[in-house]
Each structure stands twice: as structure tokens, then as C-alpha cells.
Amino acid sequence: MYRYAALLRGIAPSLPNMTNDKLRGVFEGLGLDGVGSVLASGNIVFRSAESDVPALEVRIQRALADELGIPGGTILRELAELRTLLDSDPFPGLTHGRGTYLTATFLKDGAVAAVELPEQPDPLTRVVGYDAAARVFLAVIDNSDPGRTPDFMSWLDKTYGKNITTRTWLTVQRIVRKLES
CATH class of the missing domain: 3.30.70 (Alpha-Beta Plaits)
Incomplete structure (x- = not known):
């Protein structure tokens, strides 16, 4: 199981469709596990067995656009990449x-x-x-x-x-x- 961070572009928490609970709901609706949010600026963490990052980015972005009208970009990073960067x-x-x-x-x-x-x-x-x-x-x-x-x-x-x-x-x-x- 991979642990990912979704870094969402253009999230304004003051807009009704961009709240953390609604963002998490889209990710949960996609069947992703352990969904959580970090701050209120479009940072969602989750687990998935899927390893095709570009395909997963497209799937998430399509769901965000369809369900919440969020047109911005979705950028994923796996925990190991981020940990290496920090280290x-x-x-x-x-x-x-x-x-x-x-x-x-x-x-x-x-x-x-x-x-x-x-x-x-x-x-x-x-x-x-x-x-x-x-x-x-x-x-x-x-x-x-x-x-x-x-x-x-x-x-x-x-x-x-x-x-x-x-x-x-x-x-x-x-x-x-x-x-x-």
C-alpha cells in the first residue's frame, strides 16, 4: 500500500465546495484509504494500492471537477519521495x-x-x-x-x-x- 499526498492547486477554503470535509469525501468516494487533510489549503493524504501516479492524478482531478467543480491541478507525491526530500x-x-x-x-x-x-x-x-x-x-x-x-x-x-x-x-x-x- 502506497502513502500519498495530493497537493491540490487553487484551493480556497472560504469557498463552500473547497472545504476539507468535501475534499476528503471525494477521495473516500474513490475508494482511497486513510484519507486525511493537512491544513485548509488543499493537502490531502491517503493510501492506495495504485502505483500509476499519472493515472491516479487524472482520476482524482476528474472526480474533483465532476463532484465539486474544482478545475485546478492535482499533484501527487508518495511518502518515500517526500521523506527523501526532507532528509x-x-x-x-x-x-x-x-x-x-x-x-x-x-x-x-x-x-x-x-x-x-x-x-x-x-x-x-x-x-x-x-x-x-x-x-x-x-x-x-x-x-x-x-x-x-x-x-x-x-x-x-x-x-x-x-x-x-x-x-x-x-x-x-x-x-x-x-x-x-
Whole structure:
């Protein structure tokens, strides 16, 4: 049995069809086991014997669209991938804080990472790198000015569209704890 995290794109918990209980209900309706939620921002954990991740992503996304009208993307990661990512300690000595966000931007299975990252003229972002095994860009974002979007985040959106979703490092840690419990 595989343990997965579904990282759902575009979830706004204030909308009636995007509450954790409704999201969990869709996953349970698909026959997935041990369904739980982490925070209220579209992080669902579950167990499944299915190992075809792209097919499972499509099945989940189709059910979310059909049952709740949620058009966003579904990105899955297996516990082992996330645990290896955490254990690699990609942010050594750094702390996630109010003005400095440690972020992980996950690519959907099948999305190919750019060979070259954009130049870093943006003082709001320090790209730590790309972890190919977990298919994730890692960056430190200066979030002290909430009115500005860092150029790197804009580049990610333009390059990958709906084939990405970003989580803070703290959220990734919480997801792994929930999957391991």
C-alpha cells in the first residue's frame, strides 16, 4: 500500500465546495484509504494500492471537477519521495519565518523541468535548486512585501502553468508527519 499526498492547486477554503470535509469525501468516494487533510489549503493524504501516479492524478482531478467543480491541478507525491526530500535538508541553517518563506514548488508528473533556470536579478528570491527525484523547485522567498510577486514565482507560472503548486517548507514537513502517523 502506497502513502500519498495530493497537493491540490487553487484551493480556497472560504469557498463552500473547497472545504476539507468535501475534499476528503471525494477521495473516500474513490475508494482511497486513510484519507486525511493537512491544513485548509488543499493537502490531502491517503493510501492506495495504485502505483500509476499519472493515472491516479487524472482520476482524482476528474472526480474533483465532476463532484465539486474544482478545475485546478492535482499533484501527487508518495511518502518515500517526500521523506527523501526532507532528509536531504535543502535549506541548511535557514528558518522559515514571517518575511522569509522556504518554498517547494512541485511539478506535475510528466512536466519536464527547464534545463536552465532564469537569471536571478530579483532580490526577492534565492533559488536553492531543483530536486529531480521529487520534481520540485526549492527557493527562499523574501515575503516582507506582500504586494510584490517575486520574478521567479512569475517565471514558474509562465513556464509550467497549472502543472505546478507551491507549498511552504513547514507545510511539506506537516504533510510528511501526517503521512507517517
